[in-house]
Amino acid sequence: MAASSRARVLDLYRAMLRESKQFSAYNYRTYAIRKIRDAFRENKNMKDPVEIQALVNKAKRDLEMIRRQVMASLKIGAFKLRNIEGPLMTSKHGHSSYCTLFFHTG
Amino acid sequence: MLLRTAWRRVAAALPAAQGPSLEAPTRGLRLRVADHAPQSAVPSDTATAPEMESVLRPLYMDVQATTPLDPRVLDAMLPYLVNYYGNPHSRTHAYGWESEAAVERARQQVASLIGADPREIIFTSGATESNNIAIKGVARFYRSRKKHLITSQTEHKCVLDSCRSLEAEGFQVTYLPVKKSGIIDLKRETHQLVASHICPRPGPGSEPATQELEAAIQPDTSLVSVMSVNNEIGVKQPISEIGRICSSRKVYFHTDAAQAVGKIPLDVNDMKIDLMSISGHKIYGPKGVGAIYIRRRPRVRVEALQSGGGQERGMRSGTVPTPLVVGLGAACEVAQQEMEYDHKRISKLAERLIQKIMKSLPDVVMNGDPHHHYPGCINLSFAYVEGESLLMALKDVALSSGSACTSASLEPSYVLRAIGTDEDLAHSSIRFGIGRFTTEEEVDYTVEKCIYHVKRLREMSPLWEMVQDGIDLKSIKWTQH
Numbered sequence: 001m002a003a004s005s006r007a008r009v010l011d012l013y014r015a016m017l018r019e020s021k022q023f024s025a026y027n028y029r030t031y032a033i034r035k036i037r038d039a040f041r042e043n044k045n046m047k048d049p050v051e052i053q054a055l056v057n058k059a060k061r062d063l064e065m066i067r068r069q070v071m072a073s074l075k076i077g078a079f080k081l082r083n084i085e086g087p088l089m090t091s092k093h094g095h096s097s098y099c100t101l102f103f104h105t106g
Numbered sequence: 107m108l109l110r111t112a113w114r115r116v117a118a119a120l121p122a123a124q125g126p127s128l129e130a131p132t133r134g135l136r137l138r139v140a141d142h143a144p145q146s147a148v149p150s151d152t153a154t155a156p157e158m159e160s161v162l163r164p165l166y167m168d169v170q171a172t173t174p175l176d177p178r179v180l181d182a183m184l185p186y187l188v189n190y191y192g193n194p195h196s197r198t199h200a201y202g203w204e205s206e207a208a209v210e211r212a213r214q215q216v217a218s219l220i221g222a223d224p225r226e227i228i229f230t231s232g233a234t235e236s237n238n239i240a241i242k243g244v245a246r247f248y249r250s251r252k253k254h255l256i257t258s259q260t261e262h263k264c265v266l267d268s269c270r271s272l273e274a275e276g277f278q279v280t281y282l283p284v285k286k287s288g289i290i291d292l293k294r295e296t297h298q299l300v301a302s303h304i305c306p307r308p309g310p311g312s313e314p315a316t317q318e319l320e321a322a323i324q325p326d327t328s329l330v331s332v333m334s335v336n337n338e339i340g341v342k343q344p345i346s347e348i349g350r351i352c353s354s355r356k357v358y359f360h361t362d363a364a365q366a367v368g369k370i371p372l373d374v375n376d377m378k379i380d381l382m383s384i385s386g387h388k389i390y391g392p393k394g395v396g397a398i399y400i401r402r403r404p405r406v407r408v409e410a411l412q413s414g415g416g417q418e419r420g421m422r423s424g425t426v427p428t429p430l431v432v433g434l435g436a437a438c439e440v441a442q443q444e445m446e447y448d449h450k451r452i453s454k455l456a457e458r459l460i461q462k463i464m465k466s467l468p469d470v471v472m473n474g475d476p477h478h479h480y481p482g483c484i485n486l487s488f489a490y491v492e493g494e495s496l497l498m499a500l501k502d503v504a505l506s507s508g509s510a511c512t513s514a515s516l517e518p519s520y521v522l523r524a525i526g527t528d529e530d531l532a533h534s535s536i537r538f539g540i541g542r543f544t545t546e547e548e549v550d551y552t553v554e555k556c557i558y559h560v561k562r563l564r565e566m567s568p569l570w571e572m573v574q575d576g577i578d579l580k581s582i583k584w585t586q587h
């Protein structure tokens with residue numbers, strides 16, 4: 001029981017991070033990734049199963065919300081920021097895969 | 107539940123197929139290639155994001171002017187912009203009922219952020235309208251017995267202008283000066299050379315005394331209005347003490363908390379606040395909405411400014427804009443959850459910014475008290491550098507000198523003048539805003555560019571040369587031709 005819920009939480013964590021990395025806007029993307037990491041880390045020693053379930057439910061709702069907003073941002077598009085995301089700048093926050101593709105064509 | 111099912115229907119109806127995450131990298135790649143080579147054919151695939159300008163945008167470091175919408179707030183607002191478009195005052199059908207339910211939910215969210223009862227929250231079009239209602243409404247209601255108001259010299263323009271218009275109606279207003287730290291003087295403490303609108307009381311020697319709050323309260327004072335966090339210098343006023351003084355003297359206390367709500371803990375009962383103005387777009391909510399808190403126990407009577415169908419308890423007639431109000435409520439709820447996390451982060455980033463700049467540049471002054479200070483608003487004066495030219499040089503960062511409302515005029519900010527800043531330092535001031543979404547990289551970049559350009563501008567400045575040679579600029583007699 002504990003092992004499966006741990007796996008479930010980790011799956012949720014990974015899914016949320018994966019989804020957040022697709023935000024087009026730099027500020028939203030970095031905020032989401034940072035907040036998800038910090039929030040999961042802060043609650044990692046939670047023992048009470050009722051509380052854990054409440055947090056998991058909240059995380060699921062937040063994942064749905066992130067999915068919707070990412071969809072919206074992919075449709076609407078977002079600006080790139082000068083000198084933080086512009087040509088030849090890499091961001092620390094997890095989309096280095098984009099950048100390698102970029103360099104190959106650049 | 108309702109929202110989620112509604113959203114599933116909307117999502118199903120969306121025309122373009124949202125591909126799985128595997129497709130995202132190529133979509134992102136195409137966008138970047140398009141940015142880099144604008145002459146090449148724009149991809150005709152309608153599933154890609156529409157072409158954004160190929161010009162890159164500056165970093166946003168001006169959160170005191172306005173803030174971006176939090177994605178959670180947009181998420182809460184969208185259903186009410188798309189599907190639940192009813193008028194909350196329609197009593198006869200489901201569109202009205204669900205809209206009204208949303209408005210009441212938002213009211214509860216705003217109230218719980220400040221420790222109020224939902225019946226004490228009135229939705230308005232923003233903090234400016236709330237300030238107008240608070241000041242003009244209270245003054246006019248009690249005009250038969252009370253003709254005096256007190257405010258401070260560092261208030262927002264809308265407060266000062268409301269007071270000015272009341273003066274034209276026959277009221278008397280005291281504009282309290284502030285100490286050099288930017289904080290209101292509560293009791294007779296120190297004597298300072300600060301210009302005051304009221305004739306200074308003669309004190310020992312030739313220095314005028316500062317007007318302090320307790321002494322300024324007269325028997326016919328109806329209202330004291332002092333903002334919680336200043337939007338230009340970030341100074342936090344001692345709200346609890348002011349509330350205590352006002353309630354002991356039976357005077358209503360209004361605070362413009364537009365920059366403070368959701369960022370520092372505020373409780374209207376602990377701090378004895380009778381009226382409070384809230385702004386939506388300062389707390390990652392939508393623009394065009396705000397709220398005013400008006401105490402019910404003991405009841406504060408306010409004369410309504412806007413006549414009409416009697417909505418919002420008759421205090422503010424007009425259809426309540428459901429999507430905006432839902433956004434404000436969501437912003438308040440998010441702010442309540444994130445307050446501690448954001449405050450810790452913003453303090454760390456602010457510390458980083460100030461330390462790095464102060465370490466690398468001499469002759470930099472931080473305006474406003476460094477202790478009673480909201481960390482996200484940093485106002486620095488760079489001596490021997492012209493503020494406008496520094497702003498132009500920092501074209502990759504969106505900053506401001508002085509508040510957005512007064513940036514049209516060329517005169518230095520009245521707030522800086524009120525805290526006794528020299529003319530030349532007031533012209534060289536820049537306001538850095540750090541918010542929930544600001545990253546360490548943005549702060550580092552801003553600091554780096556700021557240091558570079560200040561050094562460069564100082565190199566070009568003859569005044570700086572003279573200072574380096576040890577000449578005291580104040581001793582120079584500038585000749586007139």
